[in-house]
Amino acid sequence: MAPPNPLPSKADIRRLLAESPDRLGKNDIARHFGLTAEQRPALRVMLKALEAEGAFVPPPRGDRLPEVLPVEVFGIDPDGDPLARPLGWKAEQGRTPLIYMRPEAAGQAALAPGERVLARLKFIGGGKYEGRTMKRIGGGTPARILGVYEEGRLIPTDRRHKAEWQVPPGEANGAEPGEIVLAEPLPSRPLGPRPARIVERLGRMGEPRSVSLLCIHAHGIPEIFPAEALREAERARGIGPEGREDLRPLPLVTIDGEDARDFDDAVWAEAEGSGWRLMVAIADVAHYVTPGSALDREAWTRGNSVYFPDRVVPMLPEALSNGWCSLKPGEDRGCLFAELRIDAVGRKLAHRFGRGIMRSAARLTYEEVETGADPAGTREALYGAFRALSAAREARGTLDLDVPERRVRLSAEGRVLAVEPRARLDSHRLVEEFMILANVAAAEELERLGQPCMYRIHDRPADRKLEGLRQFLGSFGITLPPGDQVQPRNFAQVLEQTRDLPEAPLVHEAVLRGQSQAEYAPDNIGHFGLALPRYAHFTSPIRRYADLLVHRALIRGLKLGPDGLAEEEAARFPDSGEHITATERRAAAAERDAVERYLAAFMAQHVGEVFAARISNVTRFGLFVTVLANGASGLVPLNSLPDDRWVLDEGRQALAGERSGLRFALGEAVEARLAEANPLTGGMVFHLLQGMPPPRVARSSRRRR
Missing domain, CATH: 1.10.10 (Arc Repressor Mutant, subunit A)
Incomplete structure (x- = not known):
């Protein structure tokens, strides 16, 4: 043998x-x-x-990942929890599974992007898993560090990175104290400060636009257009009426915020019998951005535009985004349109898509429309159609969350004047309902034509999030049906039941956090939040690549021109869906970070003042409070509470002191004194007055802005 x-x-x-x-x-x-x-x-x-x-990843059992697997952290979700993917996953293995890592145990550093851990996984459906760290196996050293240089040291801008870096002599690259810089780690010994070399100087902290600049680099958002893409945009010219439907006799109007930077959708309506005829016209971006061009490659890479309080990082160069693809009043523009007919209760009776030429009759703001502006003479019809569509929405039982968007007002010098909730008006809802109807019709039309569709999908809430939400709602005596029976209308009922409670804003926030995140994908599972079986994005191709793909698919299916969807890009739909979902989340994180940093800069002027607030989160290491006036949120550290043995009651979402009898519960109204505000990281620290000795700092009158 x-x-x-x-x-x-x-x-x-x-x-x-x-x-x-x-x-x-x-x-x-x-x-x-x-x-x-x-x-x-x-x-x-x-x-x-x-x-x-982390060198060996066993193949999955059937279509599931193994119970224990090495994973790599690549980002964070809106709740701040790490997102991970299997280590070494290859594209040919199919769609990358998404792993939601549980927060680390008390005393353990949070997982940072790039870090690798051995994780125990639990399947939660839809290619998603919940992961728990078993062992850290390396990674975590960033390829580049973004921070502020201060005389031989680098202070990271990411609040999760506590340690400073040392900049050795000769490695500062001419940086001056107070400058925002990018640096690379240098080889180092296990003990002592970690050294880094400055490779790029980005501007001075505190200067106008420095906050958005910092967020752009922190999130890796492409800012500079390639020369060839700029040349293609500069060569663009207007579109004539040949071969297009002439919509110029219709008094279409654009309705946007007063600070809007692009105008790519216009609306019109008229009464028709007992129902309504609507027109939604969208800038014809596909005419200018053709498959395989330099503009197309860059638009795909960016995925979407990113909006900051002081600037926008557009998906397309300004010659298009603010020029030929902006529906300016009195100027001819090419468009794709959806003609829609609805009955008296908002049910869609028919739709038709085409390619046209239009001329906007007016550029209106939401506030102008709300207060009666009607230069085109169609306000009554617009609102009539809106009321019908609202009735249909209510009949479907959609989830309508009222979580105010925060608006940052800046002076000409870039100083923060105020951070305030942005009012949500009926005019906002009007435009939203028109766009939703057009988006539904686009998805239906592509299915009818047998064309690929980049759906906007929204899964039902994951079991792990539903369980946390159940515990929170239980404190109000509210229950939810079992996970597989939960419908959007159940959440709508929760919001109605708590509408008059002082905790209503927190309930809205908790319900929002309990939802899954929407995605782009060519495989349809419907849109849970809108209670719609099919939904796509058609209405903003100037700022979302998904909409451009939908336009191209309609052009191909309806034979509206030679610039429709190419076979090669149709084959890439699964990868494109994952990519533009990731760029959308990257943009949302950057926009959120910018608002938090601006808010911290504003609040830094008020350190020592007392604010009316509510407890918005309860953890083992302290509380989080949110200021009622402007949404500023920060940590109340456990060591700032009265000396006691504090116990976390997870079911009731409360911290209880065993000796003092003090109790701090989620949603409770409190008075909080601002102790720290760091514009560099956006972090804030508060101290509660309840149960505390009188503050040494004289209390100011509470300011409500």
Whole structure:
């Protein structure tokens, strides 16, 4: 009998895994090396060691990932929890699973992007998993550090990175104290400050536009257009009426915020019998941005425009975004349109899509429309159609969350004048309902034509989020149906039941956090929040790449021109859906960070003052409070509470002091004194007055802005 083949080394197995185009399992490896049954236990031990190091990822059992798996953190969700993906996942294995990592135990540093851990996974449906850290296995050192330079040291702008970096002599690249810089880590010893070399100077902290600049670089948002894309945009010219439907006789109007930077949708309506005829016209971006062009490649890379209080980072160059693709009043513009007919209760009776030429009759703001502006003479019809569509929305039982958007008002010098809730008017809802109707019709039309569709999908809430929401709502005596029976109308009923409670804003916030995040995908699962079986984005191709794909698919399906969807990009729809979902979330995180930093800069002028607030989160390490006047949120550290043994009551979302009898519960109204506000990170620290000795700082009158 021939002797058995020698057992491979770890290096041999690593080499095999790296060279194989497919993910290999234990049996594949054993067969490759010709191992006997007696050698397999030793191979199993070796593979377990490689798995712990992150070098070996077992193939999934069926369509599920294994229970224990090395993963890599790549970002954070809106709640601040880490998002991860399987280490070494390859595109040919299919859609990348998404793993929501649970927060680390008390005393453990939060997981940072780039960090790798061995995680225990729990499948929660839809290619998503919940992960819990078992062991950290490396990574976590950033490729670049964004921070502010101060005389030989670098202060990171990411509040999760507590440690400062040392900038050795000769490595400052001419940076001056107070400048925002990008730096690269240098080789270092395990102990002592970590060294870094400054590679790029970005401007001075505190200067106008410095906050948005910081957020652009912190989130890796592309800001500079390639020269060829700019040249293509500059060559653009107006569109003539040839081969297009002439909509210029219709008094279409644009309705946007007073600070809007682009105008890519226009609306019109008229009464028709007992119902309404509507027109939604959208800038014809597909005419200018064709598949495979430099403009197209850059638009795909960016995925969407990003909006900051002081600037916009557009998806398309200004020659298009503020020029030929902006529906300016009195100027001819190419468009794609949806003609829609609804009955008296808002049910869609018919739709028709086409390519046209239009001329906006007026550029209106939401406030102007709300107060009666009607230069085109169509306000009555617009509001009549809106009331019908609102009735249909209510009949569907959609989830209508009222979480105010915060508006940052800046002076000409870039100083924060105020941060205030942005009013939500009926005029906002009017435009929203018109756009939703057009989006639904676009998805239906593409299905009718047999064309690919980039759906906007929204899954029902994950079980883990529903459970947390149940516990919170239980404190108000409110229950929800079982997970698979929950419908949007159940959440609408919750909001109605709590509408008059002082905690209503927190209930809205909690319900919002309990929802899944919307995505883009070519496979339709419907839109849970809107209670719609099919939904796509058609109405903003100037700022969302998803809408441009929908326009191209309609152009191809309806034979409206040679610039429709190309076969190659149709084949890439799954990857494009994942990519533009990621860029959308990146943009949302950057926009949120900018508002938080501006808010911290504003609040820094009021350190020591007392504010009316509510407890918005309860954790083992302290409380979070939100100021009622402007939404500023910050931590109340556990060590700032009276000396006691504090116990977290997870079911009632409260911290209870065993000796003092003090209790701080979610939603409770409190008075909070601002102790710290850091514009660099956006972080704020508050101290509660309840249960505390009288403050040493004289209390100011509460300011409500």
